[in-house]
Amino acid sequence: MREEINVETDVAVNNVKISAKDVQVFYGDNHAIKDVTVEIEDKTVTAFIGPSGCGKSTFLRCINRMNDTIDVCRVVGDIRIDGENIYDPKIDPVQLRAKVGMVFQKPNPFPKSIYDNVAYGPRIHGLARNKAELDEIVERSLRSGAIWDEVKDRLHAPGTGLSGGQQQRLCIARAIATEPNVLLMDEPCSALDPIATAQVEELIDELRRSYSVVIVTHSMQQAARVSQKTAFFHLGSLVEYGETSAIFTNPIDPRTESYITGRIG
Amino acid sequence: MDGGGMPVFWVVAVIFVVSVVGFITGRARALQSAAGDARRLHSLPIYYGSNVALWAIVPAAAALIVWLLMQPMFVNSKVIETLPASLLDGGSSIGLVMSDVRRVAEGLDVAVAQGALSRDAAASIGSSSVNIRDFLGSIGVALGSDVSPEVVDAAQLYRGLNATGSTLMSWIVLAISVLGAAYAYGRSNADFRARNVVERGALGLLIGAASIAIVTTIGILFALLFNTIEFFKLYPATEFFFGTNWSPSFSGRGGLSELGVLPLLWGTFYISFIAMLVAVPIGLFSAIYLSEYASSRVRSVAKPLIEILAGIPTIVYGLFALLTVGPLLVSMFGKDTLNWMQGGTAVMTAGLVMGIMLIPFVSSLSDDIINAVPQALREGSYGLGATQSETIRLVILPAALPGIVGAILLAASRAIGETMIVVLGAGAAARLSMNPFDAMTTITAKIVSQLTGDADFSSPEALVAFALGMTLFALTLGLNVFALFIVRKYREQYD
Ligand SMILES: Nc1ncnc2c1ncn2[C@@H]1O[C@H](COP(=O)(O)OP(=O)(O)O)[C@@H](O)[C@H]1O
Ligand SMILES: [Mg+2]
Numbered sequence: 001m002r003e004e005i006n007v008e009t010d011v012a013v014n015n016v017k018i019s020a021k022d023v024q025v026f027y028g029d030n031h032a033i034k035d036v037t038v039e040i041e042d043k044t045v046t047a048f049i050g051p052s053g054c055g056k057s058t059f060l061r062c063i064n065r066m067n068d069t070i071d072v073c074r075v076v077g078d079i080r081i082d083g084e085n086i087y088d089p090k091i092d093p094v095q096l097r098a099k100v101g102m103v104f105q106k107p108n109p110f111p112k113s114i115y116d117n118v119a120y121g122p123r124i125h126g127l128a129r130n131k132a133e134l135d136e137i138v139e140r141s142l143r144s145g146a147i148w149d150e151v152k153d154r155l156h157a158p159g160t161g162l163s164g165g166q167q168q169r170l171c172i173a174r175a176i177a178t179e180p181n182v183l184l185m186d187e188p189c190s191a192l193d194p195i196a197t198a199q200v201e202e203l204i205d206e207l208r209r210s211y212s213v214v215i216v217t218h219s220m221q222q223a224a225r226v227s228q229k230t231a232f233f234h235l236g237s238l239v240e241y242g243e244t245s246a247i248f249t250n251p252i253d254p255r256t257e258s259y260i261t262g263r264i265g
Numbered sequence: 266m267d268g269g270g271m272p273v274f275w276v277v278a279v280i281f282v283v284s285v286v287g288f289i290t291g292r293a294r295a296l297q298s299a300a301g302d303a304r305r306l307h308s309l310p311i312y313y314g315s316n317v318a319l320w321a322i323v324p325a326a327a328a329l330i331v332w333l334l335m336q337p338m339f340v341n342s343k344v345i346e347t348l349p350a351s352l353l354d355g356g357s358s359i360g361l362v363m364s365d366v367r368r369v370a371e372g373l374d375v376a377v378a379q380g381a382l383s384r385d386a387a388a389s390i391g392s393s394s395v396n397i398r399d400f401l402g403s404i405g406v407a408l409g410s411d412v413s414p415e416v417v418d419a420a421q422l423y424r425g426l427n428a429t430g431s432t433l434m435s436w437i438v439l440a441i442s443v444l445g446a447a448y449a450y451g452r453s454n455a456d457f458r459a460r461n462v463v464e465r466g467a468l469g470l471l472i473g474a475a476s477i478a479i480v481t482t483i484g485i486l487f488a489l490l491f492n493t494i495e496f497f498k499l500y501p502a503t504e505f506f507f508g509t510n511w512s513p514s515f516s517g518r519g520g521l522s523e524l525g526v527l528p529l530l531w532g533t534f535y536i537s538f539i540a541m542l543v544a545v546p547i548g549l550f551s552a553i554y555l556s557e558y559a560s561s562r563v564r565s566v567a568k569p570l571i572e573i574l575a576g577i578p579t580i581v582y583g584l585f586a587l588l589t590v591g592p593l594l595v596s597m598f599g600k601d602t603l604n605w606m607q608g609g610t611a612v613m614t615a616g617l618v619m620g621i622m623l624i625p626f627v628s629s630l631s632d633d634i635i636n637a638v639p640q641a642l643r644e645g646s647y648g649l650g651a652t653q654s655e656t657i658r659l660v661i662l663p664a665a666l667p668g669i670v671g672a673i674l675l676a677a678s679r680a681i682g683e684t685m686i687v688v689l690g691a692g693a694a695a696r697l698s699m700n701p702f703d704a705m706t707t708i709t710a711k712i713v714s715q716l717t718g719d720a721d722f723s724s725p726e727a728l729v730a731f732a733l734g735m736t737l738f739a740l741t742l743g744l745n746v747f748a749l750f751i752v753r754k755y756r757e758q759y760d
Contacts, residue, residue, distance in 0.1 A: 069647055071560065098650030108641035111664045120659070121649040171645070178649055 017042040017182060017212040018063060023077035025058050025067065032058045034236045036077075040229070042181075045204060045213045047223035047244065050233035051259065056216040059233070060184050063214065064100035065093040081182065098125055101175030103185040107167035109159035109174075114151050117159040117170060118142060121178035137177055144210075145173025146203045165196020169203060176207075183207060185215040189222065201226050220260060224248055232256045272431045276329060280442045284321035287446035291317030291453045298454040308460035316459040319466045320449035325442035332434045340426045344419050352415050362416070365408070369397065369420035370427075372406035379404055388421065489738065492731035499725040500524055505732060511695035513715065513726045524729050526736060528695040532705035533740075536616045536691055537680035539701065543620025544680075545673055548627025555628070556635040557657055568632070575625035579685040586618040586690030598702055606702035608692070613701045615690035619683055623676045630675065634668035635661060667752040674748035678741040684709040708733050 018040040025033035033055045040046050048056040058067065065086060067073040079086050086096055098121065109117050118138045121127075128134035138155070142148040147169040151162070159170055168188055175183060185204070189197040204226050207213055217223050223230050224244060231241040232253075240247060240256045251257040292314030299305040306313070344366060345359060352362050373390065376382040381404050382390070390397065397412045453459070497505070500522075508525020551571065555564050591609025594617075598606040606613075638661050646656040662669070684707075692704030693714060715730045722728065 064648065066644065066648065069644075094647075094650050094652050096650070097648055102644075102648035104641060104644060104648070106641055108639070108645040110642060110645065110660050120646070120651075124649070124651050124655050124659070174645075174649065 015042050016040070017044075017081065018214075019080045020059075020062070021078045023059070023062060023075065023079060025055070025062060025076075026074045027058075027070070028072045032236055033062070036238045038231060038238055038241055040212060040214060042212045043208060043210075044229055045208050045215060045227040046229040046231065047227035048214065048216045048231050048233060049218070049220060049223050049259075050239075052218065054233040055236045056233050057186050060186055060214060060216055061102075063182065063184055064097045064102055066097070066102065068093050098178040099180050100182045100184060101178060101180035103168070103171050103175055103183065103188045105187040106191050107164055107171050109162070109167050109170050111158065111160055113156045114142075114159045114162070114170060115155040118174050118177050120174065125178060127177075127179070141173040141177035142170075144176050144207070145169045146199065146206065147173060163196070165192050165199055168192060168196070168200055172200075172203060172207075181211060183211045183213045185213065187216050187218060190218065197222075220248070232259065234259070272435050273329070273333070276435050276438050279439055280322060280325050280329075283439075283442045283446050284318040287317035287321045287450060288314035291446075291450050294450060295453040295455065295457070295459070306455050307458050308463075312459035312463045313453045313457070315463045315466070316457075317446055317449040317453060319463065321442050321446035323466070323469070324445045325438050328441050329434070329438045332430075332438070336427070336430045336434070340423060340430065343426055344423050347422060348419055349415050352413070362419075365410075365412070365416050366419045366423055368406070368408060369401070369412055369416060370423045372397075372401035372404070372408070373420065373424060375406055376401070376404050387424075390417070486738070489731055489735050492728055493735045496725060496728035496732045499728065505729070509697055511711070513729070522726055524725065526708070526733065528697045529706065529708045529711050529733070530736070531697050532612070532687075532691065532695065533681055533707040533709075535612050535701065535705060536619060536687060536707060537677060539612060539616025540619035540623055540680045541673070541677055543617055544623035544627050544676055547620075548624045548676075549631050549669065551624070552628045552631035552635060553657060553662075556632050557653065557661070568629075571625050571628055574621070575629070577622075579622065579683060580689075582618050582622050583685040583689035586614050586686055590614050590618055591690065594702070605700065608704060610690060610692035610704045611702045612691055612705050615687050616701070618690055619680055619686050622683070622686065623680060626676045626679065627672055630672035631665070631669050634665045634672065637668070638664045667754075670751050671748045674744050674751075678744045681707075681740055681744070682709060682737065683707075684713060688713065708737050712737075 016039045019038075020040075021037050023033055023036045024031065036059060048060065050056055061067045062075055062079060063081075063086075065075075067075055075087065077087075081100070085091070110120065112120070115138055118141050119134055122134060122137050128137055139148065139152075142151060147166055150166060151157075151170070159167065162170060168191075172183075172185075172188075188204075189200050192200065201222065204213060204215065208228075215223075215226065227244045229242065230244040230247040232239045232247065232251075232255075234255050240251060240253045247256065248260060251260060292310045295306055295313035296303065296310055303310055341363065345363065348359070348362060373382070373387045377384055377387050390400075397417060398408045398410075401408055505524055505526055507527065508523055509527050510523040510525050511528045513522040513524060555567060555571075559567065587609065591611070591614045594611065594614055595606055595609050596602075598604075600607075642660050642664060643656055646660045647653075651659070687707045687710040691706055691710070693706050693710065694704045695711065696703060696705050698705065712730045712733050715727060715733075
């Protein structure tokens with residue numbers, strides 16, 4: 001079944017949000033990311049594709065310094081968001097992560113109410129001055145997460161009681177609530193059924209208006225459907241990066257071509 | 266009793282041999298019926314063998330157990346029937362006479378076993394002129410009083426019945442074993458579904474094991490219950506439950522005992538409370554450090570070290586309380602300084618040491634529970650810009666709470682049941698006092714002191730131990746039920 005490739009035309013405005021230069025990542029002696037240089041645009045969905053184990057997640061987790069929580073992991077190189085080096089000693093990784101939201105492979109709502117899940121970030125960062133403001137942030141985030149209508153009558157029910165797709169949208173709303181300007185998503189649909197996947201993909205398309213979205217996916221159809229830019233990783237290197245339509249119709253590197261044809265051809 | 270020991274051993278040994286032989290022949294017969302081709306059998310050959318072995322063991326073992334349970338009752342009632350009324354005149358009860366009878370019978374068995382008496386001489390000892398009490402005393406069986414001829418006759422009847430019973434039992438049980446094996450052997454052919462039978466046998470074995478656990482618990486409970494009821498016949502329940510004074514007198518010296526449980530309950534709660542005050546924060550915080558912050562190298566050293574604490578026998582903690590903590594506390598709060606504390610034994614001493622004893626329980630249980638919180642929740646929290654301690658406080662501990670509460674309640678029921686530390690650290694004075702530097706005592710410590718020495722199990726002073734045990738049991742049961750309730754409640758909410 002060949003999906004129609006979504007040719008996006010509105011990526012002409014080229015304002016760079018994230019720029020990485022010569023990034024190396026080591027897990028102990030394992031050289032997991034080699035010399036990756038890439039510029040990711042604002043208000044764009046960028047997809048990372050590639051065979052499993054090629055370092056997509058590792059590179060994604062460099063962008064919000066989640067790799068700092070792994071003892072053996074060492075990152076070398078230069079990653080800038082809005083021109084500011086995020087590995088600069090004066091940057092607090094904890095603060096950074098509030099500005100660079102992350103959504104994980106498996107929906108991971110906290111064992112708390114739906115409301116408390118979304119209010120978690122705003123509370124720890126002191127974003128609301130009073131209850132009314134917090135209520136407003138929660139509602140706005142849940143609306144942006146395209147789940148408000150489904151949960152507005154049960155905000156105080158546990159978030160773990162929702163269906164998988166709802167949980168994942170709740171996690172997206174939770175990430176949005178801290179007012180990030182970048183959203184990182186690591187295979188956000190791989191644990192969801194096709195209907196929930198479609199809903200989340202629709203949401204990702206919405207999010208592009210306000211955020212720079214980076215999504216790791218193992219499904220090339222998904223990359224084609226939701227992204228404007230695609231990066232193909234292989235064995236820790238960035239092999240090819242460009243317009244999604246170009247990558248899928250006219251890949252330059254033979255490795256990209258064999259990967260793409262091997263899967264969808 | 267002793268006489269039955271050897272036959273039972275031999276009966277079991279022979280059943281075992283029958284089952285081994287049954288296994289081998291049953292397997293062989295099944296194979297033979299399939300003309301040596303194992304693929305034509307319904308089940309693997311080993312199942313045919315196991316089937317025969319099961320039939321050799323299970324019915325025979327069941328019969329053996331039932332017989333062993335029934336024989337003493339049967340023999341007792343037979344012997345009691347023949348006791349002349351004159352024996353019971355002197356105000357002694359049937360129970361006392363029967364225990365004399367059993368003792369003489371056992372003594373004679375011992376004499377035969379040691380070779381001090383021939384079998385015939387033992388059977389006719391009542392008619393000879395030997396003083397039985399002196400004679401049995403010389404071989405190490407002490408009797409409380411001289412033995413009347415009626416008791417000797419009863420003892421001989423007792424021995425005779427037991428001997429016949431054991432012989433009968435051996436033959437019947439062996440016959441059942443052989444018949445069972447033969448029956449199963451007869452059915453060992455290619456079409457027989459031996460695998461299904463063995464499956465049912467395995468199920469039965471598991472059910473049997475579970476039943477033994479349950480039945481013993483119930484048995485212990487009933488033993489406690491009957492003796493408690495016995496106690497409440499001699500001593501009013503209201504005075505036991507609401508009495509504020511604990512001063513047992515020694516029966517026979519006149520004066521009535523006051524056996525109010527409240528001072529003991531208070532001591533139990535007070536000491537446990539202080540112990541939990543020490544153990545919960547320290548145990549929990551060390552668990553959090555070990556599971557969330559410590560590098561794997563630190564953890565690999567620190568965890569076993571903490572677990573060593575759990576392996577120290579409580580008597581050693583008791584010594585520590587008596588020799589170190591008590592004197593230390595006296596030097597801090599005693600007459601030379603604040604004068605709050607009169608002696609080394611106090612609620613505080615026992616509570617502190619008991620708290621130290623409980624640290625590893627709280628910490629290793631909490632550690633497991635915290636580790637069981639999915640890594641995904643931690644990442645989710647870090648991903649939202651939370652620090653490590655915010656993540657622990659707001660996500661991990663709430664998620665782990667039901668388990669941690671369970672661990673704490675488990676530690677509490679250990680604290681309530683602890684004895685040695687109390688005996689050595691808190692003293693023996695039953696007292697209702699608010700001062701944590703006073704000596705007090707607990708239910709368990711008093712159970713020990715009521716039963717040490719010559720306990721006469723018909724006096725309220727000894728029987729009260731069962732009522733105390735029952736109270737303790739009810740307390741810890743309540744605590745466990747409460748723990749389960751909390752765990753369930755949170756489960757429903759969050760899973
Ligand atoms: N926490 C970790 N510790 C050590 N090695 C890791 C860790 N996470 C990933 N790796 C290694 O880094 C490489 C890239 O992994 P990953 O980024 O997860 O790949 P992908 O997401 O593309 O499937 C793999 O070789 C993997 O074994
Ligand atoms: Mg991955």
